[in-house]
Amino acid sequence: MRAPRRWSPLLAALLRWSALGLGSWALCLLALQLLFGRQVEALQTVQLGRNLALNVRLTELSLERYPPHLVSELTGLQLAVVNKPSSQPPPPPALAQQANALQQELCRRLAHCPMVVANGSSWDVWVELISPLEPIWLRVSLRSPMAWPPEPTLLVLSLLGAGISCGALFLLLEVERPLRGLEKALVRVGDGDEPEAVAARGAPEVRRITHHFNAMVERLAANRRDRATMLAGIAHDLRAPITRLQFRLSMPTLSTQERDRCSGDLQSLERITGQFLLFAGGGDGEVAVEVPLDQLLAELSTSHAPEQLELQLDSVQACIKPVALSRAVANLIDNAFSYGSAPVVVRLFERANQAVIEVWDQGDGMPADQWERALQPFQRLDESRGQQGHCGLGLAIVAHVARIHGGDLSCGFSDHDAPGRFVIRLCLPLNLCKPGV
Incomplete structure (x- = not known):
């Protein structure tokens, strides 16, 4: 049962x-017929007039020696012995126009x-021949402008036009439009969003790329969820020993020095736990x-004390995620500090058109070549800071919030x-919040 399901979309x-x-070919053929039908008909009339002029000369020479029925049998031409062929019913305008053009070509x-004389009952004409004994007319079939099959030139041009138009539509509908939707989803992924799965549409190659993209987005989302779960779990597991240490510190048996040392360790654990929770949350939602x-x-x-932290704040309004920016x-x-x-x-x-937040200190800062490394998670430029509750997530969180x-x-x-x-x-950026966002 799987094969019909797989082939049915392709067959459709x-x-x-x-x-x-087929529709494009028919439209192209009709358009070419309307645009170039007259020119093709004129060329056909010139060619027919050249051939017919030769037949008229030879037939007239033959009629000087042989009777009309014998000339007709020998040449295969349709000859009639009449004073003048009947033109009833009246010929169509297109046939009358072809007859006039053919007469002008023969006269030339x-x-x-x-x-x-145009024959109104069928798409042909009668051409008068010079005969010494009796009036003789030659019947010549003409081609209707709407006759089938079409002219080879128009047929080939219409097939080319249909192929080009169908190819352009295929590229637009089956390749370009699905790729544009895939590009928008890629931009959202690059901005840190989690886009929904992109519908697999278009050509088979585009469908395969879309399936791979959706699988990649699912893996990224799963990795992000696993990271958040892992960090939240680590932070949760650290809460229990922190609580026990705080309880033991409250006991009067510890010396002041030991109590201060344990308090410092507790503060370091609290800091690490808070950094894990901040990095796990991220502020995306x-x-x-x-x-x-x-x-x-x-x-x-x-x-912070005013002598330790100085504020120089202008009045600025912006659309932000306040909890994430505060962190x-x-x-x-x-x-x-x-x-x-x-x-x-x-x-x-x-x-x-930007809100600029600067945090200045009086230290030596960091080398410029270490800046990119400092923005990576769990990177500490000063390894001794790891014993003071620094786990290398501070600037990584700030960079994520900025992004x-x-x-x-x-x-x-x-x-x-x-x-x-x-x-x-x-x-x-000083963006204004959209209503309903």
Whole structure:
């Protein structure tokens, strides 16, 4: 039962394209007949007039010696002995026009101008011959403009036109349009979205590419879910020993030094767990809303002393994912305190239709060739920081948040007007939220 199911779409497509090809051929033939039918008919009349003029000369010479019925038997020509053939019923206009054109061609080629009478009952004409004894007429069949089969030239041109038009339609409908939909899905994947499976349409090659693309998207989604599940599971498993350590710290038997050491370890575990949860969540499913960025950044700075964290905020409104952006800026501020030196300065301003968030510190920063490595997950430029709750996810989270907002992340060093020595700059587009998003 599998073979009919597999071949039935191909058979239906073959029948559909065959019908389209026949229709295109008929339309092309009709168009060529309308456009070039008169020219082809004129060429046929010239050729017929040349051949007929020769037959008329030879027949007239033969009639001087032999009777009409013998000449007709010997030559195969249709001769009639009548005063004048009847022209009833009246001939069609196209036949009358052909008869006139044929008469003009004969007059041009012969020494005399014979009479040509159109036969209204059939598509032929009578040509008057010069005979010494009696009036004789030669019957000549003409070709109707709508006769079948068509002229070979028009037939070949119509087949070429139908092939070209069907090929163009095939490329448009079966190749170009499905590939355009696949391109849009690829753009969404590149932007970090999870597009739905693309319908397999078009040519077999395009269908195979679409199936491979859908399989790739499914694998990426599965890897993303597995990563989130793994990180969330790790964070969940760390919660239990953290809770037990906190309970033991509350016991009065520990010395002050041991209690301080255990508290530091707990803070490191809390930090690592929080980073895992942030990286697992990512903010992909959060809804973007219109937010005053200056107020959001001011709320983030409330946990730091004013002499340690300085704010230079302009009033800027933007459509963002507030939870994800808050996590990203908090990571930048935390990294500035951990890797740099206070005071840390957070600046917000608008530039070139972008909201620019800068986090300055007084440290030495990082080498420019290490920046790309610092953006990768679980990468620590200072390995000693791993013992202080740093797991290498801070800048990776910020880079991911910048990417899902359509922005970019960069670093730099101070100039003469800078409030610090090293800066990490987060630029976000000032998009307005669409209704219903």
